[in-house]
Structure formats: structure tokens, C-alpha cells
Amino acid sequence: MTDLPFSDQAVAGKTAPPAEARSLRLPTQWLGVAPFFIFAIMFLILPTLYLMLGAFQNDAGEFTFNNIVGIFDPPNLANYMQCQYDSWMSWVDGNCKLPSILAAYWISIKISLASSLIGAFAGLAIAIAIVRGGLPDWIRSATLTFSGVASNFAGVPLAFAFLATLGRLGLATVILNTVFGLNIYAHGFNILSFWGLTLTYVYFQIPLMVVIIVPAIDGLKKEWGEAAATLGATMSQYWRMVVIPVIWPSFLGTVILLFANAFGAIATAYALTGSSLNIIPIVLYAQIRGDVLHNAHLGYAIAFGMIVITGLANVFYIWFRTRSERWLK
């Protein structure tokens, strides 16, 4: 499969006159893209489809919705709803427990959403600052280079870096405690928590945003600002009517990409928290490693759910994008 399909053609091409070459045209049309499509189908599309089909089958291969229902864990979900209802009626926090797989999805969605939104806005601010803020040129190129590095600095090493910074003995924790007298751990902060993980994810989300959004901001022509000013637009009108509509599609697209990026990430969280914070990739990881749910097809259903969520995010993106493109016309 690593064989170049051109090799026979190379031999044929050297000896064959043009007329014969033309008769070979139909197969050669597809030979160049064949390795790509075979690879994509075998190692990207089929494995995904296999899991998606498996989510709707039982061990005997019969069609069933039980795996999908299993994710929602109906008896426990009913308990949860009852508990929520009771605590709402009595104004007391009932400390209700969502079924564990749903809880894992929910915390994953929250972390991905929080880190992608924080990353997107912070990244946008930095991108605008370095492109339009009148900073020296070297800052722009240094920031872009650094962003290229930091956006790829995810996974296990990133977890180590944040443990060294915000862990119990981390530099930032110690300095805040000794210099400012602020013990963040006494105030409920924990690197192994929702905010700890979000703050860590933001480290690769912001640079990714910067790398993707800078070209879009570069695309804002100076003339548009001048034209708006000539027509008497205020700064806020210029931003509201020119800048935001133009960069909106790329901004939204990047947020979705950042969301998917965080949603599928496991290495950072696994190295940081072991299995103490149950985000959905860690649940799936444990399931693949040890069949902890005692039902292989429930694993398929979890994977299916992850694809549905990232897929839905992209459907929203395409929908928003077509709408905003209509406005741009």
C-alpha cells in the first residue's frame, strides 16, 4: 500500500507513443488519488463507521438501541431528575448525581466549551493587538513563531509544566502564597479540577486561535477603515458593521475547531489527573483498556456519542457560516 502506483506508468510512459498514452488515460486519472482514497477509507472512514454501526448492535450482531439507551442509564437518570425536582421544590441543594457516563460527557462539554471560548477571545485579543495595535514588528513575528510552538505543545509535557506551575508545590502557587499571602488551594483551587484543566487547555487553545485568526485579521483592508471614517462612522460602528461581520465566520469556525480539539484531548488530562476527573475520553480510554463497563458495545456507543457531539458542532458551524456569507453578499 506504500507502493507508488506511478511505477508501471513510468515504464510504460518511456516507451509508449502518445496515442497509446491516451488510451491509458482513464486509469491514470484515478491512479494518483487512489492511494489517498484507499488510505482514507481503510484507516479513517471505515473504522469510524464500524464503531458507529457497532453502537447499534448487540454481541450477536442484532440491531438494537440498548447501547445508546445504556449511555443515558434510565433508572439513574430518573433518580437524578427526581432529586433535581425535589431540591428545586424545597429550595435545598440535593447534591444530585448524574449517571456517570452522562456526567463525563457533561464535564467534557463544559471544559471544551470554556477552554475554546476563553482561548478564542484571548487569542483574538492577542491577534488584534499584534496586527493592529501598532506594536513593533518583531513582536508580531515572535508571537507568531511562539504560537506555532505552543499550539503543538499539548499532551503529557504540558501537564508536567502546569503541575510545576500550579500544583501544590508549583512556582506560581508558592509565590502567590509567600509573597501575596494567597493560598489558592485553601480557596478551593485544584489543578485536578474543572478550572485547573480548563486553564491548562487554554495554553494550547490561545496559540491555535492566534495562528488561525491572524490571516483573517490581515485580510481587513486599511481602506475599509478609512472609507468608514470618511463616511463618518464612529470606531464602534466600524467594528460592529465592518470588522465583526468580516472575521465572524473564521472566528466561529476556529471556536468549533478548538472545541473539537479539547473534546478529544486525553493525554493532558490523563497525565494531570490520572483518572480522578472523569472526562469522556478518559472513560472511553478505560473502557478500551479494560472493558470496565463490562459491555464492549457500550464503548462503541460512547465513541459514537463523541462523534455526534463534534459532528453537531461542525454542522452548526456550516449553518452559521452559510448565513454569514449570505449577509456578506
Add this chain to the structure above:
Amino acid sequence: MKAGRFWAWVVFALGAAYFFIPLIATVEFSMRMRRGVYSLDAYKVVLGDARFQATFGYSVLAAIFTIILGVLIVVPAAYWIRLRLPQLRPIVEFITLLPLVIPAIVIVFGYIRMYGSNSPLPFLATDTGTNALLVIGYATLALPYMYRAVDTGLRTIDVRTLTEAAQILGAGWGTIVTRVILPNVLIAVLSGAFLTFAIVIGEFTMASLLNRPAFGPYLQNIGANRAYEPAALAIIAFAITWGCMSLIQVLSRFAPKSANRPN
């Protein structure tokens, strides 16, 4: 405009602080191994560890095979689409973006289920097969970056004229791709390659689930069992990523700047 510049500096300074404090903290922590004084002991321990050398070597080898596989798949496809099948472009672009949307853990889960020992294609039955599957998985993860890099490279050259000129001179397809197109997009391919290298070196999920002795699972293992070595390893990993990105920057200076197309 003065106020604008002030706020730009504030934003930049805040960003710089957020990005540099963890790096400084990690360097500081990595040097605390010997009590009371700063030393490079943690680095010495890490670099002298036989498992570090073995796993790192394994991952470097995997990265090299990944790059070769990626080039073999992506370069002919990208070239052919520019030359003959532009109508396939949206489909191919969509496919190359899929690995950014489908989580790596889902992809590798699919592999484990589809290519197990008693499947028609039993990749996982042998060690060599599992290694091959890992490389294939890495090539999938690198697909978005590789394709974009090569496609950008092809945009700067006149694919059609080069191909026709080569054909008139009697070159076959193999010669055209390897001796005409590839040298012209070599710099683009290389930047894709370094990015692939940076991604593969520390990758954890696939290597761990396929039980391969790669650098990522080793990092995770050290992180769970040691105190100061992980910080040293994080700095080493950051330096490797930095090295790859600097090479891309250097290479991009040599890349052809403008498209010299007929129209």
C-alpha cells in the same frame, strides 16, 4: 490611536505572562532535584535512563516512517488534484479535515476493533503489524497538516506547465512526480514533515492503546512515578517542538514566494 497602543501592550504583556510563567516554573522545578541548590541532576538522570533512549528512539523511527507514508499518500494526490481532478478538491479537503474532528481515541478504538487478530486484516496479530498500524494512525493524525503544507507548496508553482514540459521531454509519471514536482515542493513537504515529527514524538493515546514502547507512554509513566524528572522531560519536549518549528521558519524563507502562473 495612543490608547489603542497602550491596550495592545497590556494584552500582549498579559499573554506573555500566561505563556512564560509555566515555562519558567517548569525550568525552575526541573533544577530542584538536589536539595538547596539548583542543578541539572534531573536532566542527567533522564538522559541517562535506558528507557528514555529506547522509547525516544522508537518514536523517532515511527515519526520517520510516518513522514514517508504521509508523503507517499499526500503528494501524488495533491498533485493529481491540481492537475487533472480539481472537482475532487472539496471532497479531499473535507476528508483531510476529518482527523481534526474525529478524536484520535475514537480512530484508534476503531483500529483495535477492525484489525484485531481474527479479522481479515490482522494488523494486531504481530508486533510488526502493530507497529505498522501505529505509523498508519500517526499518518492519519498528520493528514490535515501534511495536505495543507503540500497544497500550499503546489500553489506557488505552475504544475501544468512543468508537467507538460516534462512530458514533451519524454518523462513518465514516476519521473515527473519524483524528479520535477517533488523537488519543487520539497520545502513545503519538509515543513509538513517537521510538524508531523513534532506531533508524533510525544503522542500518547494511540501508542498507549496499541501497547507500543513509544515516548508518550514513557512520559506518562515517569510523570506518575517521579517528581523532578517530569519537569526536565517537559523542557526537553518543548525544546524539540521548538526546534521543529524553527526549522519550518528557516525553511519557509527559502520557499518560492510568488505564484508564476500564466493567468
